[in-house]
Amino acid sequence: MPGSGKTLFANLLKEKGFTVISMGDALRKRYEKDAKYGERLMDYAKRIREIYGDGVVARLSIEEITQSTTKIAFEGVRSLAEVEEFKRIGEPLIVAIHASPQLRYSRMTARMRADDSTDVNILRKRDLDEISLGIGGVIAMADYVVVNDSTVEEFKKKSTDIIERILR
Structure with a gap:
């Protein structure tokens, strides 16, 4: 979910020699080419999934x-259909990063990325949009779960332990 710590986890993967492909960035590339004027990224994501199927962002x-x-x-995997697309090229492992909504909202209001908000109702709607894409199924089927409810140092330690297990 937004604000859970995915980017920090991805940076740790990069330190271990992984190439990290942001699904959001792949989607934004397409969005910049053919989104309708004023269309929100989430609305665009829903629209192209309706046209090309739930695995389209994975294919991109x-x-x-x-x-x-x-x-x-x-x-940034959002649905089991995306996981199925990745199975066509390998044997994916799913790592879910979890943090409570309250903690995630606090983080998002502090970082203020372009798609963040200080309005809890907007953040909750964003969560519901993510859930509607099927992210709950991905989290439920995760091979590993990192609970990010403490310090950055503790999260890095938990994450590094899981990355080391994956690499073995």
Whole structure:
């Protein structure tokens, strides 16, 4: 979910030699080319899923792979259909990063990225939009879960332990 710590986890993967492909970035590339005027990114994501199927963002992300890529991580999986797309190219492991809504909202209001808000109702709607895409199924089927409810240092330690287990 937004604000859970996915980007920090992705940065730790990069330190371990992974190529991290942000599914949000792959979606934004397409969005910049053909979104309707004033269309929110989430609305665009829903629209292209209706047209091309629930795995479309995974397919866009797979296009970002280069031949020199050996260890790949996709950041931002939102549905089991996307996981199925990744199974076409390998044997994906799912790592879910969990934090409570209250903690995530606090983080998002502090960081204030372009799609963040200080309005809890807007953040809750964003969560509901994410859930409607099927993220709950991905979290439920995760091979590993990192609970990010403490300090950055503690999260890094938990995450590094899981990354090391994956690499073995």
